[in-house]
Amino acid sequence: MIEMKGVQKWYGGYQALRNVDLTVRRGEKIVLCGPSGSGKSTLIRCINRLEAIQQGSIVVNGHRLDDSIKAIDVVRQDVGMVFQSFNLFPHMTVLQNCTLAPIRARRIGRTEAEATARKYLERVRIGDQAEKYPAQLSGGQQQRVAIARALCMQPKVMLFDEPTSALDPEMVKEVLDTMIGLANDGMTMICVTHEMGFARQVADRVIFMAEGQIIEEGAPDAFFREPQHARTKQFLGEILAHH
Amino acid sequence: MIEMKGVQKWYGGYQALRNVDLTVRRGEKIVLCGPSGSGKSTLIRCINRLEAIQQGSIVVNGHRLDDSIKAIDVVRQDVGMVFQSFNLFPHMTVLQNCTLAPIRARRIGRTEAEATARKYLERVRIGDQAEKYPAQLSGGQQQRVAIARALCMQPKVMLFDEPTSALDPEMVKEVLDTMIGLANDGMTMICVTHEMGFARQVADRVIFMAEGQIIEEGAPDAFFREPQHARTKQFLGEILAHH
Amino acid sequence: MTPHFGLPEFGFLLRGLQWTVLLTLVAFAGGCTAGLAVALLRTCGHRSVEWITRIYIGIFQGTPLLLQLFVVYYGLALTGLKLDAFAAVAIGFTVNASAFLGEIWRGAIQAVPRGQTEAAMALGLHYSSRMRDIVLPQAIRISLPATIGYLVQLIKGTSLAAIVGFIELARAGQIVSNQTFQPLLVFGVVGAMYFILCWPLSWWGSRMEARLALANQR
Amino acid sequence: MGYTLDFSVVWHAMPALLWGCVGTLGLALAGMTLAMMIGVAGVAARDSKAAWLRALVIGFVETVRNTPFLVQIFFLFFALPLIGLKLNPTATAIIALGVNGGAYAIEIIRGGVQSIHKGQVEAGYALGLHKGQVFRFIVLKPALRAIYPSLTGQFIMLTLTSSICSAVSAYELTSVAQRIESDTFRSFEVYFFVTFLYLAISWLLMLGFAVVSHRFFSYPTR
Amino acid sequence: GTLEDVKKKGVVVIGIQGDNPPWGYVDSSGKQDGIDADMGRAFAEYLGVKAEFVPLAVANRIPALTTGRVDILFATMAMLPERAKAVQYSKPYVANEITLVAAQATPINSNADMGKYVIGVPRSSTQDTQVTNSAPAGTEIRRFDDDAATIQALLSGQVQAVGANSFYPQRLNAAKPELGFEPKLHFTALYNGACTRLGEKEWNETANKFIDQIKSNGKLAGFYAKWMKAPVPTFPESIPGVPFTAQ
Numbered sequence A, B: 001m002i003e004m005k006g007v008q009k010w011y012g013g014y015q016a017l018r019n020v021d022l023t024v025r026r027g028e029k030i031v032l033c034g035p036s037g038s039g040k041s042t043l044i045r046c047i048n049r050l051e052a053i054q055q056g057s058i059v060v061n062g063h064r065l066d067d068s069i070k071a072i073d074v075v076r077q078d079v080g081m082v083f084q085s086f087n088l089f090p091h092m093t094v095l096q097n098c099t100l101a102p103i104r105a106r107r108i109g110r111t112e113a114e115a116t117a118r119k120y121l122e123r124v125r126i127g128d129q130a131e132k133y134p135a136q137l138s139g140g141q142q143q144r145v146a147i148a149r150a151l152c153m154q155p156k157v158m159l160f161d162e163p164t165s166a167l168d169p170e171m172v173k174e175v176l177d178t179m180i181g182l183a184n185d186g187m188t189m190i191c192v193t194h195e196m197g198f199a200r201q202v203a204d205r206v207i208f209m210a211e212g213q214i215i216e217e218g219a220p221d222a223f224f225r226e227p228q229h230a231r232t233k234q235f236l237g238e239i240l241a242h243h
Numbered sequence C: 001m002t003p004h005f006g007l008p009e010f011g012f013l014l015r016g017l018q019w020t021v022l023l024t025l026v027a028f029a030g031g032c033t034a035g036l037a038v039a040l041l042r043t044c045g046h047r048s049v050e051w052i053t054r055i056y057i058g059i060f061q062g063t064p065l066l067l068q069l070f071v072v073y074y075g076l077a078l079t080g081l082k083l084d085a086f087a088a089v090a091i092g093f094t095v096n097a098s099a100f101l102g103e104i105w106r107g108a109i110q111a112v113p114r115g116q117t118e119a120a121m122a123l124g125l126h127y128s129s130r131m132r133d134i135v136l137p138q139a140i141r142i143s144l145p146a147t148i149g150y151l152v153q154l155i156k157g158t159s160l161a162a163i164v165g166f167i168e169l170a171r172a173g174q175i176v177s178n179q180t181f182q183p184l185l186v187f188g189v190v191g192a193m194y195f196i197l198c199w200p201l202s203w204w205g206s207r208m209e210a211r212l213a214l215a216n217q218r
Numbered sequence D: 001m002g003y004t005l006d007f008s009v010v011w012h013a014m015p016a017l018l019w020g021c022v023g024t025l026g027l028a029l030a031g032m033t034l035a036m037m038i039g040v041a042g043v044a045a046r047d048s049k050a051a052w053l054r055a056l057v058i059g060f061v062e063t064v065r066n067t068p069f070l071v072q073i074f075f076l077f078f079a080l081p082l083i084g085l086k087l088n089p090t091a092t093a094i095i096a097l098g099v100n101g102g103a104y105a106i107e108i109i110r111g112g113v114q115s116i117h118k119g120q121v122e123a124g125y126a127l128g129l130h131k132g133q134v135f136r137f138i139v140l141k142p143a144l145r146a147i148y149p150s151l152t153g154q155f156i157m158l159t160l161t162s163s164i165c166s167a168v169s170a171y172e173l174t175s176v177a178q179r180i181e182s183d184t185f186r187s188f189e190v191y192f193f194v195t196f197l198y199l200a201i202s203w204l205l206m207l208g209f210a211v212v213s214h215r216f217f218s219y220p221t222r
Numbered sequence E: 001g002t003l004e005d006v007k008k009k010g011v012v013v014i015g016i017q018g019d020n021p022p023w024g025y026v027d028s029s030g031k032q033d034g035i036d037a038d039m040g041r042a043f044a045e046y047l048g049v050k051a052e053f054v055p056l057a058v059a060n061r062i063p064a065l066t067t068g069r070v071d072i073l074f075a076t077m078a079m080l081p082e083r084a085k086a087v088q089y090s091k092p093y094v095a096n097e098i099t100l101v102a103a104q105a106t107p108i109n110s111n112a113d114m115g116k117y118v119i120g121v122p123r124s125s126t127q128d129t130q131v132t133n134s135a136p137a138g139t140e141i142r143r144f145d146d147d148a149a150t151i152q153a154l155l156s157g158q159v160q161a162v163g164a165n166s167f168y169p170q171r172l173n174a175a176k177p178e179l180g181f182e183p184k185l186h187f188t189a190l191y192n193g194a195c196t197r198l199g200e201k202e203w204n205e206t207a208n209k210f211i212d213q214i215k216s217n218g219k220l221a222g223f224y225a226k227w228m229k230a231p232v233p234t235f236p237e238s239i240p241g242v243p244f245t246a247q
């Protein structure tokens, strides 16, 4: 489904990804964690080409990502993304947020697009808010709209970049539940998060990054029980310390 | 040390504090928790008169807070405050941040003020950053500077308003450790926080607020083990659910 | 020989006012169109294009409108392109306005959070759709107060069209003042007319600004 | 048409034109200084407790912002003598520029003060500082930094606006240019070159502003 | 364009002053009027075309002609040698006297006295040239955009005397009769001619023929009576440095 090989990424003189190899099978759920600045966001942003890479190759669903507009297009339609700060379009209603891309990028008719949108809004249990504007929703509701919006493009993979870290504690649960539902339906997912409960519950693999490299990976149970690397141990110690 | 009696506070037509009574003894450590909008910030902001109250009385260290500039002055010099969003002064170095108030409000000489500042910066383990500007520090470092800045006025009470909630997970610990150190040194503290580990470790009392009222209070062990009120139970359930 | 300031003179000022309004409309329409192009070029991502646009803006913001009109009026005539005064002034104002509006809108486009563009890209939207559906609607909202502020400047700036022979409001005022020898009265009336034209716009602009500021606080 | 460009007239008139630049710069700098004073005083008055003072400032700002500079300077030049205040053209020009720029400065500076996060002010109070100290040590510098681009932009506009002061016979670049033009009838050449001189002046000023900004307002931000 | 273009289009574009009564000004109804306007209309009639007036500021008259924005100037253009290098004058059609005007109470008896006062003139006008040449060095001369501002400056006391043409006293006294404005110094008698572009013979010849015609058929006398309240003076046969005909 996704294959990254020898990926190197620089921001100016700063190397953000160092020789990253990663293969994700169809239906697999990956949780990505690691300290701030370790390159987690950078990694998943490379997958749908929000960032260009300098070396290595990325193949998504059989399409090799290069500089051609066409390849980028195909990949972006296959890959849905949910950001930490939601990034809903504030000047559009929830429904318009969800139908814009299907209409403009997939060239689907409005009626069909709206039907699909309503289906996914129901799915994230927010169907009754379709006519509201993002600013009228709580953080948790906004993030669920963002998930529905990505789903409306019927992607084959979903990327999540700390989808709950901008939320008030009380709202985290509703978003995580939505994501768990999605995982149970068999969606391929890569998820940057520090919600270790979520990782335990749905992840097939947990991957730990530090300084632009993948340091360690494993099934959640093993990963949390007996991390191999000193860096991983230290990180898990800090994350779990005061909970 | 602090005595609030029958405190009522309105924002326009909205009542933010309803008949709040609270006594804090010298050296006591109080943790204040409760849902968003319950009036926690309002309560501690009344203590150093960032907000005026409409009814009731507040006595801090023997000084009754009224509208007189003098009373406000005395109380503000006795009470240090640390905000959620740090509020460091961006155009001053760390050292200047820490010496401004001692020099201008306490009229202490620069040399002495700097010596004190360096002492407290060491104390929060950030002595080597004295010449940097706030923007050059990480969130956790900034918050520790904010703590040092408050300490430089040698206050008798410290107020904390969610000091860790704007921080990345990894930085929470360094700030909490600083606060634990302070608590162990015997500082009187009132702390709004949802870090329950911290509450367990240092609080003498945990106070739960909802809708502008103090609903329940108790020693941390008892409070977490068997909360009395339904509202408290629900709140603790949500807070602790996914940890 | 020396009429007093009466109805006919007032009517004359009103006709000047008409020219002022007309010139403003033409300049604003032209400036908006060209300004949008300038703003898009200024943010297009190609270093060289951005620099050229930046210099263009720098030149027209860095010289007096009065002299720009002179140069357009006389300069274009020298190249054999002999426009009538109206066309020359329209071009002069358009070019000037495009620089100012272009700069205002560049700022607004860049003020739209980067995440908006990224979200649009992640959804597979192309440049034209990203601009039209996502960035510009928000940028226009952000820039509205400044745009209105510039419109007021433009209304006042049209008084400079007098130098190429237009009898717009300010010039009409001078003429009437010269005939009636009541400069204070005449300029008072002229000032009041400008004020009546500009003030509602200014008011609208600052209200919009206050609202946006409020929205940003949240 | 047989019109050939001849820039030699510009060359011969160079000394006069450069003196004109000096005149323009002088008017502009004096006008900016006055504008800045009016701006700061106006901001204080704008938020004063006296309602009449607030209304006065608002009325002043709105009047100036919504009428053309030409009308303002005519008014000053021909009206002030009526109340016995007969200022020479240079003084009139400086006052007109200062009053005009001051009205804009009031709004800009006010915006800057308001842009300071409330938490900054509260942190100041919480540390026991007084209102004046909070303004002086905490608000002022970041506020000036925040508005620096718009304030200097406004000052550049002010410099360009000074070209209109030739209408009351003030000595500045445009009036010099008009004299030369009327002696030589080489309108295009003269105006083209003078436009270039203005460009040089405003770019020079921008450079100066950048240096000042670097000197006084360069603390790191995120 | 050429004379032929003009006839084909049926419109002659005439540069004129817009705010300088009674020479050329726009009246309150927006109509161009004054002696220059009457001249312009008569000229258009002579060509058999319509007249289109372009009101010009003093300083813009010559550029407007040389850059081809207007076909001909009837714009209070005094016939001066230095200007004759830039434009082609016709024969004179109106006389004008340049004086220094001040209030009765202001004692100015000689050129040297000008040094004691602030003198206003319209920038780039004949008055400007005359005052600048006659006043002692160091005299403070203030230059305004046009006659209107110059007259206003004298009335409001910003200057104590102005370089004037024949009509200033009349207009000044209408505004403030109590001050009794009067000519103090006489600089020169000037003649105004129509202006066309240098080297365009056809235009110049046509203008001259037209002026000859209105002089002989009494039309000019009519204009003089209407605007100047005076008979037509005798015009000189030649003015040094100002050729009336194109070479």
Ligand SMILES: Nc1ncnc2c1ncn2[C@@H]1O[C@H](COP(=O)(O)OP(=O)(O)OP(=O)(O)O)[C@@H](O)[C@H]1O
Pocket: A011, A012, A014, A016, A034, A035, A036, A037, A038, A039, A040, A041, A042, A043
């Ligand atoms: N646009 C950019 N230009 C320059 N450097 C960048 C850019 N984006 C990210 N970086 C740097 O690349 C490194 C990796 O950033 P990235 O955002 O991928 O980290 P992360 O693991 O997602 O951290 P966080 O948990 O804080 O989101 C960081 O050091 C960051 O400063």
Ligand SMILES: Nc1ncnc2c1ncn2[C@@H]1O[C@H](COP(=O)(O)OP(=O)(O)OP(=O)(O)O)[C@@H](O)[C@H]1O
Pocket: B011, B012, B014, B016, B034, B035, B036, B037, B038, B039, B040, B041, B042, B043
């Ligand atoms: N300046 C103000 N004007 C009007 N209402 C206010 C103001 N400040 C706070 N409030 C209201 O008072 C109530 C209590 O606010 P407060 O900030 O004390 O809550 P809190 O318990 O600190 O919540 P949080 O956990 O979100 O910080 C809220 O409903 C809030 O909307």
Ligand SMILES: [Mg+2]
Pocket: A040, A041, A042, A161
């Ligand atoms: Mg990240």
Ligand SMILES: [Mg+2]
Pocket: B040, B041, B042, B161
């Ligand atoms: Mg709070």
